[in-house]
Amino acid sequence: MFAHEFMRNALLAGTFVGAACGLVGYFVVLRAQVFAADALSHVAFAGALAAVAFGVDVRVGLFATAIVVAVGMGGLGERAHADDVAIGTVFAWILGLGVLFLAIFTTRSSAGNGTAAVRVLFGSIFGLSGSDASIAAAVSVAAIAATLAAARPLFFASLDPDVAAAQGVPVRLLGLGFLAVLGAVAAEATQAVGALLLLGLVAAPAAAAHRLARSPYVGLALSTAFAVGAVWLGLALSYVEARVPPSTAIISVATLLLVLAAGGGRAASALPRRLRRATPR
Amino acid sequence: MSIEASVFQGLSWNVPADVRALVSYHFMVNALEAGTAVAVMAGAIGWFMVLRRQTFAGHTLAVIAFPGAAGASLAGLPLVAGYFGACVAGALALAGVSADRTGSHSRESAATGTVQAFALGLGFLFVGLYHGLLNGLDALLFGTFLGITDGQARTLVAVAAGALLVLAVAGRPLLFASVDGDVARAAGVPVRALSLGFLVLLGLAVAATSQITGALLVFALLVAPAATAQQLTARPLPGLGLSVGIGLAVTWLGLALAYFSIYPAGFFITSLAFGAYVTARVFRAVRTD
Numbered sequence: 001m002f003a004h005e006f007m008r009n010a011l012l013a014g015t016f017v018g019a020a021c022g023l024v025g026y027f028v029v030l031r032a033q034v035f036a037a038d039a040l041s042h043v044a045f046a047g048a049l050a051a052v053a054f055g056v057d058v059r060v061g062l063f064a065t066a067i068v069v070a071v072g073m074g075g076l077g078e079r080a081h082a083d084d085v086a087i088g089t090v091f092a093w094i095l096g097l098g099v100l101f102l103a104i105f106t107t108r109s110s111a112g113n114g115t116a117a118v119r120v121l122f123g124s125i126f127g128l129s130g131s132d133a134s135i136a137a138a139v140s141v142a143a144i145a146a147t148l149a150a151a152r153p154l155f156f157a158s159l160d161p162d163v164a165a166a167q168g169v170p171v172r173l174l175g176l177g178f179l180a181v182l183g184a185v186a187a188e189a190t191q192a193v194g195a196l197l198l199l200g201l202v203a204a205p206a207a208a209a210h211r212l213a214r215s216p217y218v219g220l221a222l223s224t225a226f227a228v229g230a231v232w233l234g235l236a237l238s239y240v241e242a243r244v245p246p247s248t249a250i251i252s253v254a255t256l257l258l259v260l261a262a263g264g265g266r267a268a269s270a271l272p273r274r275l276r277r278a279t280p281r
Numbered sequence: 282m283s284i285e286a287s288v289f290q291g292l293s294w295n296v297p298a299d300v301r302a303l304v305s306y307h308f309m310v311n312a313l314e315a316g317t318a319v320a321v322m323a324g325a326i327g328w329f330m331v332l333r334r335q336t337f338a339g340h341t342l343a344v345i346a347f348p349g350a351a352g353a354s355l356a357g358l359p360l361v362a363g364y365f366g367a368c369v370a371g372a373l374a375l376a377g378v379s380a381d382r383t384g385s386h387s388r389e390s391a392a393t394g395t396v397q398a399f400a401l402g403l404g405f406l407f408v409g410l411y412h413g414l415l416n417g418l419d420a421l422l423f424g425t426f427l428g429i430t431d432g433q434a435r436t437l438v439a440v441a442a443g444a445l446l447v448l449a450v451a452g453r454p455l456l457f458a459s460v461d462g463d464v465a466r467a468a469g470v471p472v473r474a475l476s477l478g479f480l481v482l483l484g485l486a487v488a489a490t491s492q493i494t495g496a497l498l499v500f501a502l503l504v505a506p507a508a509t510a511q512q513l514t515a516r517p518l519p520g521l522g523l524s525v526g527i528g529l530a531v532t533w534l535g536l537a538l539a540y541f542s543i544y545p546a547g548f549f550i551t552s553l554a555f556g557a558y559v560t561a562r563v564f565r566a567v568r569t570d
Contacts, residue, residue, distance in 0.1 A: 034390040035337045038397070042497070085508045088336040089558045092500040096551025099498070103544050122405045196344075197405075200398025207391035245409050251402035258395050 007239065009133040010125045010246070014231040016140035017192045018201065020185045022227025023147050025206035026220050027178060031158045035084050036073060036179070037202050039091040040186040043069045045121060045195035046098030047187075053101040059135075062187035069094070070183030074176045123194030123247040125235070132191070139188045143181050154178060155216055192231075193247040201227055204254035208261035230254040303537055308429065312493075315434040316532040318441035319490045320502060324528030325448055326486040327507035328521050329479065333459045336504055337390055338375050341397040342484050343499035345371035346491040348404030355411040361436060364488040371400070372484035376477045433492065440489050444482055455479060456517055498547045502528055505554035512561040527557050 002008060028037050044066045051061025073087060128136070147154070157164040157171045165171045189198040205226035213219035234250030241249075304310055330339050349367020350360050378392045448455075458465040458472045466472045490499045510524035535550035542549075 029391045032390060034394045035340075038337070038340065038394060084334060084336045085331055085504065085511075088340065088500060088504040089508050089555060092498065092505060093551045093555030095497050096501060096548045096555070099545050099551075100548040103548070122401075194405075196401045197398050199394045200402065203391040203394035203398070207395060210391070243410065245405055248402035248406045248409075251398050255395055255399040258392070262392075 005130070006126050006128070007235070009128045009130055010235055011232070013128050013133040013136035013192055014125055014235055014250075015228055016137040016144075017185075017189050018227040018231035019224050020140035020143045020147075021189055021198065021201040022205045022209075022224035023144055023220060024178075024182055024185050025202035025227065026209060026223040027147070027154060027158060028182065028202055029206040029210055030155075030216075031178075033179075033182075034199070034203050035087055036070075037182060037186065038199050039073070039087045040066055040070055040183055041190065041195045041198045042091050042098075043094050044186050044190045044198075046094045046101065048190065048195070049098045049101040049105065053105040059187075059191075062190055063184060066183035066187040066190075067180050068183075070179040070186075071176055074179040121194050121196050122245065123190065123192055123197065125192045125246050126238075128191065136188055136191065139184060143185050143188075146177075146181050150174060150177065151217075151220070193250055197247045197251050200251040200254050201230065204251075204258045205230060208258045211258075211261045212264065226257050227254070230257060299537075299541070303540055309536075309540060311429045311431060311434045312536055313533065315429050315437045315493055316536055317529060318434075318438045319493050320506075320528035320532040321525050322441040322444050322486050323490050323499075323502040324506045324525035325445060325521055326483055327503040327528075328510060328524040329448075329455060329459060330483060331504060331507040331511055332456075333479070335480075335483070337393055338480065339483055339487065339503055340500055341375065341393050341400075342368055342371050342480075342487045343491055343497070343503070344397050345400045346488055346499070347497075348400045348407060349488075350491075351404045351407035351411065355407045361433065361492070364492060365485065367400075368484035368488035369481055371396070372480040373477075376480050429493070437489050437492070440485060444485055447478075447482060451475065451478065494547055494550065498551055501547075501551040501554045502532065505551075505558050506531065509554075509558045509561040512558070512565050527554075531557065 002011075025037075028034060044062050047061040047065025048058050049061075050056075050065070051058045069090075073090070153164070153169045154174055156167070157169050157174045161171050185202075186198060189201060192198075193201055206223045208226055209219045209223035213222050230253040231250055233253045235246055237249040237253070238244050238246040304313070327339075330336065345367050346364050349363040349365075349370075351363075352367070353360050353363025374396060375393060378389060378396065454465070454470045455475050457468070458470050458475045462472050487499050487503065490502055494502060506527035507524045509527050510520045513523060514520050531550055531553045535546055535553055538549040539546035
């Protein structure tokens with residue numbers, strides 16, 4: 001499995017992208033911004049198609065749109081928290097723009113097919129070159145470092161924004177910065193698992209960690225480990241059974257993890273109750 | 282040649298003649314008929330969805346339509362069965378996720394997001410297994426209004442009529458339960474049953490809409506007209522009427538523009554809907570100043 005270069009590239013990029021998704025995802029779930037992450041993934045799609053339509057490097061389109069829209073969304077809402085209806089309306093329109101760019105692209109290039117759109121939507125982790133993988137790793141490491149450096153105030157600001165603001169924590173700035181990091185991670189993950197599936201890598205491991213861990217730092221570590229594990233297992237599965245696309249395999253593993261964690265969490269919380277009932281008064 | 286002339290071919294600015302050109306083709310009549318049914322249903326159900334703050338659930342249901350359709354074409358079933366089956370099943374799954382009272386709101390939305398990503402992953406797998414569907418994939422995700430058959434249009438009208446009937450019967454208690462769930466429960470309104478029923482209704486609306494707009498653009502018809510209406514009025518009946526009206530206008534104009542242009546209907550419909558929303562927000566901001 002490691003003999004193939006595409007597999008090594010996929011593992012390199014996947015490991016770091018997975019770690020970044022798991023880490024940032026933990027805060028996304030904590031701050032109840034899953035819908036914003038969802039919107040960002042769709043925005044990334046439109047940005048990538050715009051870049052393709054106008055002949056710019058896809059990565060430029062991805063990062064520019066994801067980060068600009070992330071900060072814009074944060075700026076719209078109170079305390080860098082945009083409301084669901086505004087997000088929904090904006091991203092429905094941006095998807096419509098994506099369709100327009102797709103049409104421009106397909107009418108302009110005589111080869112006219114949907115391959116570019118499919119690559120953006122569902123990712124192409126096995127198609128990454130060595131330099132693609134290194135860039136993905138570098139961006140992910142930067143995102144991880146930024147999140148870890150701000151982890152303490154970010155926890156504070158996420159759990160109790162009013163008290164944090166009273167203590168002098170720059171709550172609004174943290175919210176904007178966090179959305180910008182989320183945008184960068186979404187743009188990078190789009191290349192690995194695709195615009196439509198990255199939500200699974202952001203939400204599922206984090207949700208599983210939230211169910212299992214009591215302490216925030218343990219949860220953070222668990223979420224990261226789950227995401228990386230899902231990427232590894234998914235890549236291996238897709239390598240063994242070539243008909244299953246890697247992004248589908250990764251998301252399936254992540255979903256399974258969440259189901260197991262939910263089952264385990266419920267069993268764990270039911271256990272004390274059963275014990276209490278069993279002990280005679 | 283101006284840009285307008287190259288983008289909008291055959292548009293003469295003579296409105297009656299343009300309208301006659303529009304309805305002279307059978308496929309356009311079908312598209313307008315289906316679009317009307319979908320716009321009315323999406324406008325009404327979307328109004329309740331926005332009121333209940335279930336936009337994320339609505340979007341997830343919309344996305345589930347895609348694996349449903351892809352799975353149906355893989356299994357050789359009619360597409361309509363795939364759309365409706367998947368969306369109703371998705372509605373039940375979402376109701377199950379939200380019925381889990383142990384979780385907080387953010388956990389619930391994380392579970393919803395996971396359902397969505399998993400469904401998309403499945404859809405991608407089905408498309409991969411069903412070889413040579415790349416162009417079909419585009420249609421499933423972004424919709425096509427050119428190929429709507431008589432049967433499809435009739436089905437959509439029937440579904441819309443049924444959904445509106447249910448909404449007319451259950452509208453009052455649903456409104457009560459949506460605005461103040463606790464008081465409604467105390468007054469003996471079956472809040473849980475209503476919430477499950479509404480999700481199924483939403484699933485039906487989404488399944489019908491996504492056949493026209495594609496799984497990814499459903500949202501434009503479901504959320505934007507309703508959000509616009511709620512910017513303008515808080516009263517239920519005028520709000521519902523406004524939402525349906527905006528949905529109709531956006532759909533008709535969007536289809537007409539797409540007919541005369543080389544660009545897809547999805548782009549025009551979403552842009553018009555977004556334009557209406559922005560206008561309403563600006564209007565409201567100016568009025569309250």
